[in-house]
Amino acid sequence: MRAALPVLLAATLVLAGCSAPTAGPAPDDDWTYPEDPPSDRLGWEAGVWWNESIDVNQSDGLDAAEREAFVARTTARVERVRGLEFREPVPVEVISRAEYRERSVFSGDRPEGYGAWHNQVWEAALIVGEDRDVAREFDALYGGSVLGYYTPSEDRIVIVSDADEPRIDRGTLAHELVHALQDQHFGFAGARTRDAGLAHNGLTEGDARYVETLYLDRCAAGPGNETATGADGWACVPRPERTGGGGGEPIDRGLFAYVYQPYADGPAFVHRLRERGGWGAVNAAYEDRPVSTEQTIHPERYPEDRPEEVALADRSGDRWSRFDLDRRSERLGEAGLFAMFWSNDYAGGGYRAGDLPYSTRNYTAGPSDGWAGDRLVPYRRGDGEDAAYGYVWAIRFDSAAEAAEFRRAYRTMLQLRLGARVVDRDAGVYRVPDGPFADAFRIERDGRTVVITNAPTVAALDGVRDPPG
Structure with a gap:
């Protein structure tokens, strides 16, 4: 097209x-x-x-x-x-x-x-x-x-x-x-x-x-x-x-x-x-097609550098459940992470003219460049007009340092661009009080993996995903 x-x-x-x-x-x-x-x-x-x-x-x-x-x-x-x-x-x-x-x-x-x-x-x-x-x-x-x-x-x-x-x-x-x-x-x-x-x-x-x-x-x-x-x-x-x-x-x-x-x-x-x-x-x-946007953003990573499978166990409470649609999880890839930061004016020098011949835009940014895999699962509580929604997004990076970089950038973006307020810094809990993204967020890091949990309220975060230990 x-x-x-x-x-x-x-x-x-x-x-x-x-x-x-x-x-x-x-x-x-x-x-x-x-x-x-x-x-x-x-x-x-x-x-x-x-x-x-x-x-x-x-x-x-x-x-x-x-x-x-x-x-x-x-x-x-x-x-x-x-x-x-x-x-x-x-x-x-x-x-x-x-x-x-x-x-x-x-x-x-x-x-x-x-x-x-x-x-x-x-x-x-x-x-x-x-x-x-x-x-x-x-x-x-x-x-x-x-x-x-x-x-x-x-x-x-x-x-x-x-x-x-x-x-x-x-x-x-x-x-x-x-x-x-x-x-x-x-x-x-x-x-x-x-x-x-x-x-x-x-x-x-x-x-x-x-x-x-x-x-x-x-x-x-x-x-x-x-x-x-x-x-x-x-x-x-x-x-x-x-x-x-x-x-x-x-x-x-x-x-x-x-x-x-x-x-x-x-x-x-x-x-x-x-x-x-x-x-x-x-x-x-065409017999071995690229399998992630990481490979097309960085052609030197094709075909060897393949995305990692990210496990995401369901730890929701009784009132919350995964969406029962044709597919129960999604992967947005490095391009998804880049688009998120860029659309919120937090991609640094990204989206300028491309660095490679025949590339018209640069899709690399520090917080997204280390992407290794992700899994996004939407959640729902109730039905119809009374339904409430949330999600859990687990993102794997090539190193713990790159995961930490992403977490810092994501937290800062929530605060600077969406007006998020810190609820519990140690637990990584933030709340956006108003606007189209007015929700509660919990951002956790375990080694190379960052897990973002979203719910309508801070109290509902544990219902969407019970924190470990």
Whole structure:
């Protein structure tokens, strides 16, 4: 999925079959470039070569013939850049932003308990408080920003146009074509946690955005007209003017930072793989996908540095219970810790321009850099309007010193940014008296692990999690 300023995370992808990549057919002796080859090959799609001139003017929108030529040449160019052959043609549809909002998978019915569960997850991350609904925040985030998406279940691309006439941005089209190419060669993999899903997207979205960047660099090197220009630069269809992303409600910057991480760090991750072993190393990564955002934030930690499993025994009282949803715990990963500190203005110099080639943002901060694993469990007492909520979040670090650093930073952030008051410093108990995060917190450290317990009141903390000894 691609979105304006910046690209945003795609919806959960339908699983697809996985198969090994193959190269296109070798040239035969009975054809001469640029005539149509006797069989399909890299850089030639639907009768159009990657460097052919096409007659496309989308100032007044695209008619059917223009769209067909535009899509065919872009497909051929994506093949040439990525070194993989499309096995099937990919239909491309253009819809208005209003129609996209109606179709959006982030709106509509959700299973019972979904809202309360996910509200607690993002409240734990100190990003979306009790005054807002997470589902509504995601609707606002995606509804006005998405420029296009690929639907694996239907094998098609949908481009979202803000103009009255159907227009296509060449970068958006190239980006989504890479997703179709991924689906045809590798499939998409499911993930049990948000952190693992974001890591998978670091590969898939990183690959798509990396190819998109290489594609646009070729366009920038071209003469700006519709003539073939050779391998170093391409003549490209001018990009339509942006109209501000379609308006809508303001987006939450903490959620924005979290879902943007694959697009910021993914291209650098893919570039590092390609430096190690060419496109073959990138292809091989689909058989051993990154499993945590730590690996995509720090490409040198892939594939060896894997997240630790964090045990979190249920020590709640009789009146409190874990949520009985499709999954009973969550992992937010290093990106989740970073987004928490950054959204509360406590990430130091983080979220500046990226330090690695092709990285647009830096997702490293002292309190989050030592992350080794985490487990977050929401809790509930009662039902309906009378229900009360809390959570337990256990976070493991690479060393006891890094765990201590995180605990100090977290406590200080609660006090400076949320107005928390110390209730019992030795026991690590704090209370935020008012605002969207008005709750009680207990922050404990045991060696490399920090455990944060949250409840509506100080008295309820022991009900959510009975302290040891």
